[in-house]
Amino acid sequence: MKLKKITLYLFLPIFVYLGIGALLLNYEVIQRLYIFPGWSIKHGATDEDDSTVSSDGPIILYENGKIIKYQIIPSGNKFSLVKGEITKKDTLNCYVDETKDTFRFKLKDSLKNEQSEYILPEKMLVISDIEGNFNGFKSILIGNNIIDKNFKWTFGKNHLVLVGDFFDRNLNVTECLWLTYKLEDEAERQGGKVHFILGNHEMMNLKGQTKYLRDKYQENSDTLKLDYQNWYAKNAELGRWLRTKNGVEKIGSFLFVHAGISKDFPKKYTIEEINQQIRNGIDKVFAGSEQANDIFIGKESPVWYRGISTEKETQKDVDETLLNYKADKMIIGHTIVDEIKYLYKQKVIDIDLEHKANSDKGKMFALWYEKGDFYTTDNRGTRTKLK
Known part of the structure; x- marks a missing residue:
């Protein structure tokens, strides 16, 4: 009888851990359940992933x-x-x-919140949703003379605009972020600018929500004995840097936003106020469904909203949103399209493409702006005017 009690006391915590863990896994509260150190069960909906420890x-x-x-x-x-x-x-x-x-x-001497509005430069390269695809990122930058082969800024006083989602899906997120960080200083020394706009995947990772995290990063965090959430915490350089970024920026008369600004988004907020609230949302603790319903970082927010890309709004809706911010166009990513294209009578440009599939074939595409006109450009610098 004693042996049975001892066995029960020994194994009951394990059964409770596995039972509760399985329940949390099923409802995607957690994305993996550790059984032994270095060995875990992933949520069934997680993409197949054989990535492991690497640089x-x-x-x-x-x-x-x-x-x-x-x-x-x-x-x-x-x-x-x-x-x-x-x-x-x-x-x-x-x-x-x-x-x-x-x-x-080198590390920056100091960090400060980005401006919300900028003067329009002569030229811009605009791309979104790189998602850790360093090879594609490198090729589009070199092919359009944004950087040279030594990763040095060569775009002078012009602007590089990155419209969110550098995290998840691929295997070189850290490297893409550090290259952006590095280019910021080099661009500013030449009178240029690198804009990094927060997307939903930045928000998820900064908030410790790792549903789409590749196994490499879990394995690397275990190997380094440094929990992944600490990589982008408030005391981490990349975490501090990302917390200075905006969710919406206006360059000249063009609005840049990762997902889109809904017709129902309260018009009383200025761009500066929207950005401050998005930054506040990074470290805000939400209960239950509060985050999903939050107007600044929830499912209908500028970092998540899909209604413009899927054309669920009317022309009047989009026109009124642009008028509210005194803007002529909105440039969005987030929702994959077959090609960079105009929507809503050229009032919206949708730029999110299958970059990994394209770069695996030796191709990359981005939006190019020059002297009042928009073009599609590829990784060889070949440009076609957007119609």
Whole structure:
């Protein structure tokens, strides 16, 4: 009898853990249930994924007055783990496993919230939903002379506009973010600008919602003994940097927003107020369905709304939204389309494409603006006027 009680006491917590874990997994409250360290069960709806530990980082955290670098770097046929204290003066290396490239950068001296409105430059390259696809990102930037082969800014006083969703789906998210971070400083020194606009996947990862996270990142976080949520926390350099970004920006008379601004979005808010509320939503704790219903980061918000891309609104609806912000056009990503195209009598440009499928075939496409006209451009710099 004693043996039965001891066995019950030993195994009951395990059964409770597995039972509750299975329930949470079924309802997608969690995306994986750990059975043993390094071994877990994923939610059935998660995409097939055989990615595992590979190079990553640097991940930079501010801890107890120190700057700590975590990194996984290639070492022969294996990988080495790096953890150590650095200073702002140090040059950091970012190795890209996908393309075997390395680029270098330094940490910014300071960070501040981005402006919400900018003067229109002579030229812009606009792209959305890179989703960790470094090879495609690199090819469109080099092909259009935004950067050179050494990853240095060559676009002068012009602007690069990145319309959200650099996270999830592919395997070089960290590297795409650091390249953007690096190019920001270089562009500003030449009088240019890199705009990074928050999308729904940025919001999810910043809030610790990892439904679409590839296994590589879970494996890397286990290997580094650094929980993935800490990679983008308020004391992480990339987390601090992303918390300065906007959800909506106006460049000249053009509105740039990841998903779209709904006809039902309250018109009383200025662009600056929308951005402040989106940033506030990153670290706000929501109960139940509050987040899904939140007008700034919920399912009908500028970072999630699909009604414009799917043309559920009327021409009048879109016209009135643009008029409210004194804008001529809205440029959106988020919802995949077959080609970059005008919607609503050229009042909207939809730019989200199947970038990974295209780049695997040696192709990439983005939106190009020059002297009043919009074009589709490819990774060879060939441009076709948008009609």
